[in-house]
Amino acid sequence: MERKISLLVIRRLPRYYRYLGELLRENITRISSKELSEKMNVTASQIRQDLNCFGGFGQQGYGYNVTALHSEIGAILGVNKLQNIIIVGAGNLGHALANHAGFAKRGFNLIGIFDSDKEKVGQKINDCEIYDMETLGDFLDKNEVRIAILTIPRLCTQEVADLVTAHGVKGLWNFSNMDLEVSDDVIVENVHLSDSLMTLSYQLSESEKKKEG
Amino acid sequence: MERKISLLVIRRLPRYYRYLGELLRENITRISSKELSEKMNVTASQIRQDLNCFGGFGQQGYGYNVTALHSEIGAILGVNKLQNIIIVGAGNLGHALANHAGFAKRGFNLIGIFDSDKEKVGQKINDCEIYDMETLGDFLDKNEVRIAILTIPRLCTQEVADLVTAHGVKGLWNFSNMDLEVSDDVIVENVHLSDSLMTLSYQLSESEKKKEG
Numbered sequence A, B: 001m002e003r004k005i006s007l008l009v010i011r012r013l014p015r016y017y018r019y020l021g022e023l024l025r026e027n028i029t030r031i032s033s034k035e036l037s038e039k040m041n042v043t044a045s046q047i048r049q050d051l052n053c054f055g056g057f058g059q060q061g062y063g064y065n066v067t068a069l070h071s072e073i074g075a076i077l078g079v080n081k082l083q084n085i086i087i088v089g090a091g092n093l094g095h096a097l098a099n100h101a102g103f104a105k106r107g108f109n110l111i112g113i114f115d116s117d118k119e120k121v122g123q124k125i126n127d128c129e130i131y132d133m134e135t136l137g138d139f140l141d142k143n144e145v146r147i148a149i150l151t152i153p154r155l156c157t158q159e160v161a162d163l164v165t166a167h168g169v170k171g172l173w174n175f176s177n178m179d180l181e182v183s184d185d186v187i188v189e190n191v192h193l194s195d196s197l198m199t200l201s202y203q204l205s206e207s208e209k210k211k212e213g
Helices: A007-025 A033-040 A044-052 A066-077 A092-098 A101-105 A133-142 A154-166 A193-212 B007-025 B033-040 B044-052 B066-077 B092-098 B101-105 B133-142 B154-166 B193-212
Strands: A063-065 A083-088 A108-115 A128-132 A147-150 A171-174 A187-190 B063-065 B083-088 B108-115 B128-132 B147-150 B171-174 B187-190
Touching (some): A007 A066, A007 B193, A033 A044, A066 B193, A083 A092, A092 B092, A101 A108, A101 B193, A128 A133, A133 A154, A154 A171, A171 B193, A193 B066, A193 B101, A193 B147, A193 B171, A193 B187, B007 B033, B007 B044, B007 B066, B033 B044, B033 B063, B063 B066, B083 B092, B083 B133, B092 B108, B101 B108, B108 B133, B133 B154, B147 B154, B154 B171
Parallel strands (some): A083 A147, A108 A128, B083 B108, B171 B187
């Protein structure tokens, strides 16, 4: 099936996936777009429109089959299978991400953490070992790794991105405040934390202006 | 001036702000939308369209005045003034955020970190003291705090959100994987890290399918 789905819809899918997962944990197996819309604070028509992009799982008058929808969206997101990931940079953010309970649950299998600080090498975070940065290329040649999480200082990030992609990594989850240059077959997802904080700040200013005005 | 700017445009502004800041550091004070577009990997027409939302700072044939545009976008984002922020939760993520160099630069002034772990109380992160959670309400009554960063376990987040907003906080930057219920005058910006990783995973799957197909 040929389909072209906008990145905007894609960015909403993880949220559907999360909510549907919560419903399943509460043993709710059927839900109407109206109920889902109230729970998620999105309009029902938005929900129908989004989910119709994928062929539509709902049946008029019967609502959505939560189990089927959850597993289908999981498949679309590619989180229904195990994928190896590594973290480069064992600082506070690297630690926080290595301890993130949600990743393993979604099939992301952390198999190594890399740092250039020799004192950290050999330690473990959440049962995963910290290896020497110098061994990173070798490690990637021996292990199939799909995604590298980069939590390293801005200045080293491009260099590390070049290294890991030269050794087969196809996805970079980049936390440094720097836009990376990569070849066309590599996907970069940037997390610019300051950008998110500035967006919040803007919305606050607007909300205050509205009150004053 | 009455203006209604879509959140999509708003979300792109921090990126413009970042790029313009980089240009200023390189002493570049004038740039065409074409050059900016190449640097930012956005179409020139997108740039013109986005910046026209704010009245348009460019002059046909002369390009944009980088200094003016940077300071204007800063003002729009509300990052041209000092705003007090606190962090609730001194775990790894709280540590990472407290050490984030970019916040202070953008006027976000961290004045307190709160944790319920008595062993952490009294320690400092990046010169900012960790206080006892029990003193949080008092602290907020004595200090004007605009934004609270919540890096606490999912189960406590709503409770803490209720507490800080009852004591005057108007913006919540929420890192727990949980959608908060707040009153209409409170703005919540959620950072769902797993969602971002799943979006990356989806784009990878699509890119692989394209290659195979």
